[in-house]
Amino acid sequence: MNLKYGSTSFPLDLPPERLAGIILPALNYPDQSPEQIITTALDACQSAISSFKPGEKIVIVTSDITRYTGSEIYLPLLVERLNRQGIPDRDLEILIALGIHRPQTPHEHERILGPLYGRIRVKDHDCDKQAELVSIGRTSNGIDVTINRAAVEADRLILTGVIGFHYFAGFGGGRKSVLPGIASRQACMASHFAVLNPGHSSGKNHCAVTGNLDNNPVHQAMSEACALAAPDFILNTVLAPDKRIIAAFSGHWREAHEAGCRYYRKYFTYPLREKADLVIVSCGGFPKDINLIQAHKAMEYAAQALKDGGVMVLLAECRDGFGNSTFFNWFRHKRLDEFEAALREKYEINGQTAYSTLQKAQRFKIILVSEFPGEQVEQMGMLTARTLDEALQLAGQFLPPDWTALVMPEGGSVLPV
Numbered sequence: 001m002n003l004k005y006g007s008t009s010f011p012l013d014l015p016p017e018r019l020a021g022i023i024l025p026a027l028n029y030p031d032q033s034p035e036q037i038i039t040t041a042l043d044a045c046q047s048a049i050s051s052f053k054p055g056e057k058i059v060i061v062t063s064d065i066t067r068y069t070g071s072e073i074y075l076p077l078l079v080e081r082l083n084r085q086g087i088p089d090r091d092l093e094i095l096i097a098l099g100i101h102r103p104q105t106p107h108e109h110e111r112i113l114g115p116l117y118g119r120i121r122v123k124d125h126d127c128d129k130q131a132e133l134v135s136i137g138r139t140s141n142g143i144d145v146t147i148n149r150a151a152v153e154a155d156r157l158i159l160t161g162v163i164g165f166h167y168f169a170g171f172g173g174g175r176k177s178v179l180p181g182i183a184s185r186q187a188c189m190a191s192h193f194a195v196l197n198p199g200h201s202s203g204k205n206h207c208a209v210t211g212n213l214d215n216n217p218v219h220q221a222m223s224e225a226c227a228l229a230a231p232d233f234i235l236n237t238v239l240a241p242d243k244r245i246i247a248a249f250s251g252h253w254r255e256a257h258e259a260g261c262r263y264y265r266k267y268f269t270y271p272l273r274e275k276a277d278l279v280i281v282s283c284g285g286f287p288k289d290i291n292l293i294q295a296h297k298a299m300e301y302a303a304q305a306l307k308d309g310g311v312m313v314l315l316a317e318c319r320d321g322f323g324n325s326t327f328f329n330w331f332r333h334k335r336l337d338e339f340e341a342a343l344r345e346k347y348e349i350n351g352q353t354a355y356s357t358l359q360k361a362q363r364f365k366i367i368l369v370s371e372f373p374g375e376q377v378e379q380m381g382m383l384t385a386r387t388l389d390e391a392l393q394l395a396g397q398f399l400p401p402d403w404t405a406l407v408m409p410e411g412g413s414v415l416p417v
Contacts, residue, residue: 003388003409004285005369006317010388012280012407020404023270023305025414027240034245038074041235041248042081048233048251054086056155061095061177061231064124065108066294066323068287069162070237070245072114078158078235079116094122095150097161097181100188100324100349123150127185139224141217143191146184147229159226159234159253163260164268165415167300167356168195168208169218171264173236174257175226180349183225191221193347196340203340210300211265211415213258226253236260241284241410272416275307277403278395280388281411282315288412289316291323292370296353298411303360305406305416311365311398313391314411318370323350330354331380336362357381365398367391 001022002009030037042049052058060078062071079092094113096104103124110117125148126132134152136145151157161181163173180188194217195208207215231253238247238260249260281302283289288298295316302312322328327350333339339358343351360366361381368382369391377384385391408414 001407001409003280003282003315003407005282005315005388006286006289006319009285010315010369012388014405014407018403018405020276020406023406023408023414023416024410025241025268025270027246027267029240029244030246034070034073035077037245037248038077038235038237041250042077045233045235045250046081049081049085052082052085052087052156052232054088056087056091057153058082058087058092058156058158059095059151059154060092060158060160061097061151061182062112062160063162063177063181064096064098064101064104065111066101066287066290067162067172068239068243069160070239070243071112071160073245074160074235074237074248075113076115078160079120089120092120093150093154094120095148095182096122096124097177098125098127099180099183100127100185125182127183127188133184137228139221141194141221143187143221143225145179145225145228146187147178147225148182151178151182151229157229157231159231161234161236163236163238163249163257163264164413165210165264165297165301167210167297168192168204168352169222170209170211170213170216171219171257171261173260174234174253175219175222177226177234178229178231179222179225187225188349189347191218191225192349192352194218194221195352196344210304211269213261223254238264241413268413269415269417272305275305276310276406277307277399278311278313278405279306279408280313280392280405281408283412284410286317286319289318291320292316292318292357292372293323293327293350293353294412296357298408299360299366300356301415302408302411303364305408306364308363309365311367311395312360313367313369313385313388313395315369315388318372321372326350327354328376328379331358333358334381365395367394
């Protein structure tokens with residue numbers, strides 16, 4: 001088999017007696033085309049669309065390039081519906097939900113908008129531009145929900161995105177388009193800080209985990225923020241590992257999102273009989289391994305399939321580096337208790353991901369195949385290799401004689417349970 005790495009791949013040929021299993025989603029591809037799937041979803045919320053009136057200003061929120069959603073397919077079909085309601089292109093604006101990510105290039109805008117590029121106004125959210133932010137209320141845990149002014153001042157607000165697992169919000173999509181998608185930096189940080197239990201050295205909340213929404217404090221904060229923004233409806237896709245749209249959910253922001261999460265949980269978890277000594281995991285190639293923050297998803301899911309002290313080989317090109325300039329700085333902390341204390345003192349979302357990375361690096365032997373210099377990988381507590389073969393030779397030093405391996409060709413898409 002071939003395991004994706006950036007825009008290329010590495011061949012993997014394990015002896016059958018060493019292969020404990022290949023972890024993939026249990027998917028049934030629908031007979032409908034992606035366009036038909038989106039059309040069916042839009043039909044389901046036509047009553048909401050029918051309430052839109054000519055003269056109203058519409059803002060459509062969608063994700064940035066690090067989270068492929070199928071936007072170049074669904075945005076034109078959505079805009080066509082709005083045009084049919086008598087709403088001209090000039091009254092539409094697409095707002096890119098950057099959260100705290102970097103701005104998009106014109107080429108990236110074109111990839112997100114597809115045939116709408118140059119036709120519909122597009123704008124990047126800026127979490128630090130105070131003049132473009134408006135406070136709309138507070139959550140029950142005290143977060144000042146300050147979001148993009150364009151979304152607040154629009155007559156109608158539509159959220160679009162993709163549903164997938166999130167390692168502490170439970171799932172992506174839905175309410176995340178508002179917080180952190182179009183929120184201030186302070187609100188983003190505060191919502192993610194909810195992942196930690198109150199009190200010094202009390203660790204991470206046990207409900208803030210992949211695939212769980214029940215009693216999840218991060219999900220709760222995001223949901224309350226979304227309720228304050230009061231979107232008219234959402235349109236969220238579900239993608240197969242090859243990025244094809246296989247389902248779409250539309251309607252009320254909470255109900256449609258929860259329906260999508262139930263679907264995702266059903267098809268994107270993998271039941272394990274036992275954990276393995278070695279897990280070989282690919283993020284799924286570009287853009288899933290565009291940077292280390294994105295690649296951490298595959299690392300998190302692979303950790304669920306690995307015995308304590310086991311070896312993980314992670315294929316993550318990371319052509320954009322870490323994904324944020326502050327991420328690597330956190331690895332000045334080598335002890336987890338010291339790291340947690342620093343995180344509580346000055347919380348950063350990237351710091352949370354760095355903390356989670358170091359936790360796994362100290363629990364397992366992680367061999368990272370990437371474009372990073374070896375000294376940077378070692379600073380993060382991991383071992384470095386340039387190829388899959390090199391990584392497997394290195395892994396052999398740490399494995400028992402009777403080792404077996406699980407392989408995850410699409411590590412960012414399936415959760416072993």
